[in-house]
Amino acid sequence: MTNKKHIVIIGAGFAGLKLARMLNNHSAYNITLIDKNNYHQFQPLFYQVAVANLDASNISFPLRNIFEKSKNVSIRIGNVNFINTATNTLETSAGLFNYDYLVIATGATTNYFGNAAIAEFSFPMKSTWDALQIRNTLIQHFEDAVSSTTFDNTKNLSIVIVGGGPTGVELSGALAEMKSDSLPYQYPELDFTKMSIYLIEGSDRLLSNMSAVSSKTAKIYLEEMGVTVKTNTLVKNYDGAKIVLQDDSTISSTFVIWAAGVKGNSPQGINPLIITKTNQLKTDLFNRVHLTQNIFALGDIAFIETELYTKGFPQLASVAIDQAKNLAENFKRLAKNEQILPYNYVNKGSMATVGRNKAVVDLASPALSFQGFPAWIVWMTLHLFLLIGFKNRIIVFVNWIYKYFTHRQSLALLYDGLKKR
Ligand SMILES: Cc1cc2nc3c(=O)[nH]c(=O)nc-3n(C[C@H](O)[C@H](O)[C@H](O)COP(=O)(O)OP(=O)(O)OC[C@H]3O[C@@H](n4cnc5c(N)ncnc54)[C@H](O)[C@@H]3O)c2cc1C
Numbered sequence: 446m447t448n449k450k451h452i453v454i455i456g457a458g459f460a461g462l463k464l465a466r467m468l469n470n471h472s473a474y475n476i477t478l479i480d481k482n483n484y485h486q487f488q489p490l491f492y493q494v495a496v497a498n499l500d501a502s503n504i505s506f507p508l509r510n511i512f513e514k515s516k517n518v519s520i521r522i523g524n525v526n527f528i529n530t531a532t533n534t535l536e537t538s539a540g541l542f543n544y545d546y547l548v549i550a551t552g553a554t555t556n557y558f559g560n561a562a563i564a565e566f567s568f569p570m571k572s573t574w575d576a577l578q579i580r581n582t583l584i585q586h587f588e589d590a591v592s593s594t595t596f597d598n599t600k601n602l603s604i605v606i607v608g609g610g611p612t613g614v615e616l617s618g619a620l621a622e623m624k625s626d627s628l629p630y631q632y633p634e635l636d637f638t639k640m641s642i643y644l645i646e647g648s649d650r651l652l653s654n655m656s657a658v659s660s661k662t663a664k665i666y667l668e669e670m671g672v673t674v675k676t677n678t679l680v681k682n683y684d685g686a687k688i689v690l691q692d693d694s695t696i697s698s699t700f701v702i703w704a705a706g707v708k709g710n711s712p713q714g715i716n717p718l719i720i721t722k723t724n725q726l727k728t729d730l731f732n733r734v735h736l737t738q739n740i741f742a743l744g745d746i747a748f749i750e751t752e753l754y755t756k757g758f759p760q761l762a763s764v765a766i767d768q769a770k771n772l773a774e775n776f777k778r779l780a781k782n783e784q785i786l787p788y789n790y791v792n793k794g795s796m797a798t799v800g801r802n803k804a805v806v807d808l809a810s811p812a813l814s815f816q817g818f819p820a821w822i823v824w825m826t827l828h829l830f831l832l833i834g835f836k837n838r839i840i841v842f843v844n845w846i847y848k849y850f851t852h853r854q855s856l857a858l859l860y861d862g863l864k865k866r
Pocket residue numbers: 455456457458459460461479480481482485486488489490491492523524525526550551552553570571611612710712743744745746760761762763765
């Protein structure tokens with residue numbers, strides 16, 4: 446028996462993990478951190494796993510290692526299936542949990558906008574597992590091509606990436622580097638001049654959340670690298686062999702990666718009145734979920750509408766981390782019966798990388814955009830800094846140096862059990 450309050454956190458992503466770390470060993474709280482994976486995944490570098498520049502373990506961190514000396518944080522691995530807000534309980538595949546406070550930090554999942562065929566045949570990139578599926582299928586394609594006498598290079602080696610946000614831009618740039626740097630040496634029998642990489646974007650520019658100069662520079666970089674960029678282009682359908690665009694033109698490809706949208710990963714049991722069209726949870730500036738007293742939402746799942754941000758705050762790692770820091774401070778204040786403080790979103794800027802020596806950075810204050818080598822160094826430094834674990838930082842850094850000088854993917858391993866179809 447204890448008079449400590451029990452906080453259950455669902456999701457050990459950027460937000461949930463930060464909150465648990467900040468309340469680690471706090472005398473007023475017992476914490477249960479529940480995630481369906483036993484590791485934290487660093488999503489910004491998924492694309493490097495997909496193109497075999499990094500191994501999955503380099504961007505993942507086992508949760509139990511992080512809290513092995515903790516006196517108040519318990520880890521449970523399981524899927525949260527239902528939240529019963531009337532009884533303050535959670536149904537999960539790891540059992541039933543009671544909570545005094547619940548923190549929902551379940552992030553976002555791929556949004557196919559209701560198109561079942563696209564969901565069935567394209568590849569998402571929202572988990573380490575997805576990134577490994579992409580990598581395996583990619584390598585398997587080339588292996589199939591060299592062993593076949595009837596393989597059609599123009600169709601079967603073309604890759605289409607849908608969605609020109611940071612994920613689509615970074616992935617298509619990395620695939621273009623793979624195509625020019627290592628594939629012709631690893632598969633000399635194949636003609637890679639016939640392999641096309643398309644990046645398709647519905648709006649009129651890539652990286653639409655960044656400045657016009659960054660969007661334009663990213664497009665120039667990609668086109669120089671051989672990527673066919675199509676803006677103002679919407680995808681209508683995909684049957685596993687042919688992608689149909691809104692004007693009914695088609696692109697033949699057996700390999701389509703869908704990076705065109707996300708929606709909140711909202712667990713069952715939440716009052717539908719507070720779920721938005723984007724499947725996020727309506728939340729106030731204290732990160733408290735509307736119509737509740739003891740439930741909070743953090744990061745990508747939280748929808749906080751303000752006068753300036755009518756579509757909610759951007760779904761970024763930095764936002765998730767900052768909200769978690771604010772909520773941790775508020776839990777500490779609650780323990781001392783002090784007034785809790787609102788979260789104040791500060792735009793720090795954004796960045797994306799396209800390839801070796803090629804990146805774009807927009808700083809918010811001072812308002813400044815820069816590109817090329819300096820932007821690439823800033824991008825790498827920030828991502829190394831954000832990675833969890835000293836060992837991971839060293840390994841990723843060494844891999845990047847190796848890749849920079851050798852121009853080769855060193856981790857192109859084919860795992861038999863991973864084939865998607
Ligand atoms: C490919 C990619 C690249 C990105 N690049 C950048 C970038 O460069 N910079 C940037 O700032 N942001 C980037 N983002 C966005 C950033 O990763 C997210 O904003 C951030 O991860 C949000 O943090 P979160 O804690 O809200 O959710 P997440 O980090 O997604 O964590 C959610 C956690 O909840 C768990 N979970 C979900 N549902 C359940 C359930 N029912 N039961 C149990 N556990 C559950 C998941 O396993 C996961 O661990 C990128 C995202 C992607 C997909």
